Amino acid sequence: MNEHKTLTRTEVSVGDKLPAADIDITTGLVVCGALATRDFEPVHHSKAAAQAVGLPDVFMNILTSQGLMTRFATDWSGPEAIVKSVDLRLGAPNVPGMVMTVSGEVTTLDEDSGLVELAVIGENNIWGMHMQGTVQLTLPKES
Amino acid sequence: MTTDEQKAIESEIYAFVGQQVYPPTPAADDVNDAMIRQWAEIMGDTNPAYLDKDWAASSSREGTIAPPAMMYVWGQEGFQVTKGRAPNAMSNLVSTFDSYGYTGVLGTNVKQEYFKEVSPGDNITIEMIIDNISERKATGRGTGYFFETLSTFTDQHGEKIGTQRFKVLKFIPQEQPATAAPEGKLDVPSRIASPRGHDNKWWWEACDNGKVLIQRCDNCGALRHPPRPMCGECNSMEWDSIESTLDGEVLSHTEIHHPKIPGYQYPLVCAVIKLAEGTNLVANIVGCSPSEVQIGMKVKGVVEQIDEKTMLPQFYPAQSGRNP
Amino acid sequence: MIANVKNKAVIVGIGNTTFSKDSGVSELSLAVQAVKAAIDDAGLKPSDIDGMATFTMDTNDEIEVARALGVGELTFYGRSHYGGGAATSCLHQATMAISTGMAETVVVYRALNGRSGHRFSGGVAGDITTADAIHWGWYMPYGLLTPASWVAMFTQRWMHNTGVTKDALFEVAHSTRVYGANNPAAFFHGRNFDRAEYDAARMIADPLQLFDCCQESDGGSAVIVTTPERARDLKQPGVSVLGVAQCAADNQEQMTSFYREEFAGIPEMETAAKNVYAMSGLCVDDIDAAVIYDAFSPIVLWQLEAWGFCGYGESGDFVKDGALRTNGRLPTNTHGGQLSEAYIHGVNGIVEATRLVRGTSANQPKKAVNHALVTSGVGIPTGGAILGKMN
Structure with missing residues (x-):
């Protein structure tokens, strides 16, 4: 049944790098991400509101950043992994026209419980660090 | 307060x-499925645990989450x-x-x-x-x-x-928020430019045109950098300039880690370079990993466009084959 | 010709504010608190002050400090340039004013919100004067725009020339932190610090890592300088200025003297040292303890060489033998220095050097301290002074 492979705890080592992902920050992603997370604060869908707080354009809301960070982790792990926590620090805003590169690596691994911790960073090409933090996942024993 | x-x-x-x-x-x-599907589409998340009922039914969870x-x-x-x-x-x-x-x-x-x-x-x-x-x-x-x-x-x-x-x-905000760029154009930060005054404007204008010049005393021929209005050797205020070939040698170097400044590309290596003409110049070393930069290394420079507003000399390892 | 200032000016009062990362008060408030503390320490009244010396970088005008304190008339005010290079230059100004009779009692002060206000680590990209901006313009576009990056450039070449390693930089950083741990006024008070923490800290500009760099602090420091005649009537034992000098050497730039034939050195400090020794009639063997300006760990090493405690390139072995420790050849930065107490641009160092001669340092060496050296920042026009007990 399984064309969707999930990494097992024996297939992962501390220091493993996750495949980096480039995400185009478009107006569509910013506005639709805000709506998909039911965040209707005007700064995320109204350019005028964003400019009134000193930014050039609408900027990504936190729940979208958090969603992208989780996706980055589960894209790597596969669907049977269970997400235990997402802890992120926010940096510079993501604004349309930028490209955010997300990268990460395995920092801890508990083979008994299958709990892995990933250090993840998303940096945009204009202002640098947008989000930085950790995602914890539990990996299955066997596939 | x-x-x-x-x-x-x-x-x-x-x-x-x-x-x-x-x-x-x-x-x-x-x-509900509708909001999950919308969220997943927009995030670009194709995880079948959220989206694929058949797959999920046969997974360890026995259903979507x-x-x-x-x-x-x-x-x-x-x-x-x-x-x-x-x-x-x-x-x-x-x-x-x-x-x-x-x-x-x-x-x-x-x-x-x-x-x-x-x-x-x-x-x-x-x-x-x-x-x-x-x-x-x-x-x-x-x-x-x-x-x-x-x-x-x-x-x-x-x-x-x-x-x-x-x-x-x-x-307590330290300053007013920056005003939005005209027409909402994204204000991409560039490198911090040197101010231009009487004594250095000509040097930076030549750099804008792809040349690194070295000031030369008209009277005694001594070269000097950075430019200044009088020759320290003979006190003449008459001068012209020569163009550097940008052949050089690294006298010292440092890789800048912190703080990272908007508009600068990292890794970022700065070096003091002795030019073949005899004067020293501070510039960046590029075209190799920072750990490869050594004192005594021979380098070759070229004036490059760094960003929309900035032309600067950049130096490559002389033997790298990557140099201009 | 060597100036004749020996024993003509005496430090009679010292004062520090609390050092913090967020003072919550103005720089002027810090300045007057520090000056008042120094006046009280001396047993003087504000109206006894008739001269002031501070940094060109200080934002507190002498007349504002005077009005806030009720000083009244000032007959001398002089400022010294070049950042931390001004530390002992202010003492130099005070000594000249007193020995020539331009003033009788001069306060040297420096106060800054160096953490909660303008931070030096932010570099020179912000508001700076036009003349300076032209100078920094040769470095800013390349990203060489913080004090750490300029010092790193010298350090890399000096380590290359001499073979000195980070073991020596660590010893400078570690010795001051041990002192700071025992000084209640210091940021490092009560803290442990070891090689693992030093090595693990983030790189700032290679080879300098976080713990090679000084604090960024809010605070103020002041010292009161007066004539020997006046000093004899005051409550503290007088600490005489035995020699004080400033120097800008040939082909000098501010922090970026990269155009000398060999730039991994500080010839300006060598000249200042020679002149201070000549003025005081003392030699290197007479120095019992020191406060050596330590914005960054390697600059302490270069100064040990410039003042003749060891030869060029030998400072690494000198410090690794424990010379800077409390029982060593030259107990140094016993307040914790600017690496571990606070960064008050070296004026807290003049306070500590005075304490060392008085015998009141939090880390007072067991041996007698008859002569203490105190220096200004380097990489810039600089200087130093030797202090000793008043006769």
């Missing part, structure tokens, strides 16, 4: 600690927030900060922990309190306080499914 003012604000804000922002409130909608990162989404207030929010402990706290001049606001950290996965049909209840407020801190944005809300999420069985901690900085 005087100590008295600090005492006054702190006596007000610390009273908010422990207050409820939202009493336990069930979400208007149950966890909601993306854990949607935990806070289910209980969000709706479109009415564009017209303003009903007052609660958080908005009152924010107004208190504002009244003391702590008008700046910046979400700094969010941490979600998940104890139980939820599936379509479940209903999520959120309860939020103001959990803690820091002491006064000096930050890069200005002096301020961090406050943290703690949200607790339960399902329809009263089982705790997760928590969220959200930390916000309220600060």
Whole structure:
């Protein structure tokens, strides 16, 4: 049944790098991400509101950043992994026209419980660090 | 701010600690496939645990789940927030900060922990309190306080499914927000340019045109850099210049790690380079990894366009084959 | 010709504010608190002050400090340039004013919100004067725009020339932190610090890591200088200025003297040292303890060489033998220095050097301290002074 492979705890080592992902920050992603997370604060869908707080354009809301960070982790792990926590620090805003590169690596691994911790960073090409933090996942024993 | 003012604000804000922002409130909608699909499409998430009922039925979970990162989404207030929010402990706290001049606001950290996965049909209840407020801190944005809300999420069985901690900085802005760029054009930061005055403008204009010049005394022929109005050897104020071949040798170097400045590309190596003509020049070393840069290394420079506004000499290892 | 200033000016009062990362008060408030503390320490009244010396970088005008304190008339005010290079230059100004009779009692002060206000680590990209901006313009476009990056450039070449390693930089950083741990006024008070923490800290500009760099602090420091005649009537034992000098050497730039034939050195400090020794009639063997300007760990090493405690390139072995420790050849930066106490642009160092001669340092060496050296920042026009017990 399984064309969707999930990494097992024996297939992962501390220091493993996750495949980096480039995400185009478009107006569509910013506005639709805000709506998909039911965040209707005007700064995320109204350019005028964003400019009134000193930014050039609408900027990504936190729940979208958090969603992208989780996706980055589960894209790597596969669907049977269970997400235990997402802890992120926010940096510079993501604004349309930028490209955010997300990268990460395995920092801890508990083979008994299958709990892995990933250090993840998303940096945009204009202002640098947008989000930085950790995602914890539990990996299955066997596939 | 005087100590008295600090005492006054702190006596007000610390009273908010422990207050409820939202009493336990069930979400208007149950966890549902439509909102999950919309979220996944927009995030670009193809995880079959969220989307593929057949796959999920045969998986260890025996059914689809909601993306854990949607935990806070289910209980969000709706479109009415564009017209303003009903007052609660958080908005009152924010107004208190504002009244003391702590008008700046910046979400700094969010941490979600998940104890139980939820599936379509479940209903999520959120309860939020103001959990803690820091002491006064000096930050890069200005002096301020961090406050943290703690949200607790339960399902329809009263089982705790997760928590969220959200930390916000309220600060006294150090300066007015930057005005928006004209026509909303993204203002891409560039490298910090040298100011141009009588004694250095000609050098930077030549650099704009792709040349590195070295000032030469008209009287005694001594070369000098950086440019200055009089020759220290013979006191002549007459000068012309020669163009450097940009053949050089590294006298010293450093890789700049911190702080990272907007408009600069990292890794970033700066070096003092002895040019073949005999004067020294500070510039960047590129075209090799920072760890390959050595004192005594031969380099070859070229004036390059670094960004929209900046032309600068950049030096490559002379033997790299990558040099211009 | 060597100036004849020996024993003509005496430090009679010292004062520090609390050092912090967020003072919550103006720089002027810090300045007057520090000056008042020094006046009280001396047993003087504000109206006894008739001269002031501070940094060109200080934002507190002498007349504002005077009005806030009720000083009244000032007959001397002089400022010294070049950042931390001004530390002992202010003492130099005070000594000249007193020995020539331009003033009788001069306060040297420096106060800054160096953490909560303008931070030096932010570099020179912000507001700076036009003349300076032209100078920094040769470096800013390349990203070489913080004090750490300029010092790193010298350090890399000096380590290459001499073979000195980070073991020596660590010893400078570690010895001051041990002192700071025992000084209640210091940021490092009560803190442990070891090689693992030093090595693990983030790189700032290689080879300098976080703990090679000084604090960024809010605070103020002041010292009162007067004539020997006046000093004899005051409550503290007088600490005489035995020699004081400033120097800008050939082909000098501010922090970026990269155009000398060999730039991994500080010839300006060698000249200042020679002149201070000549004025005081003392030699290197007479120096019992020191406060050596330590914005960054390697600059302490270069100064040990410039003042003749060891030869060029030998400072690494000198410090690794424990010379800077409390029982060593030259107990140094016993307040914790600017690496571990606070960064008050070296004026807290003049306060500490005075304490060393008085015998009141939090880390007072067991041996007698008859002569203490105190220096200004380097990489810039600089200087130093030797202090000793008043006869």
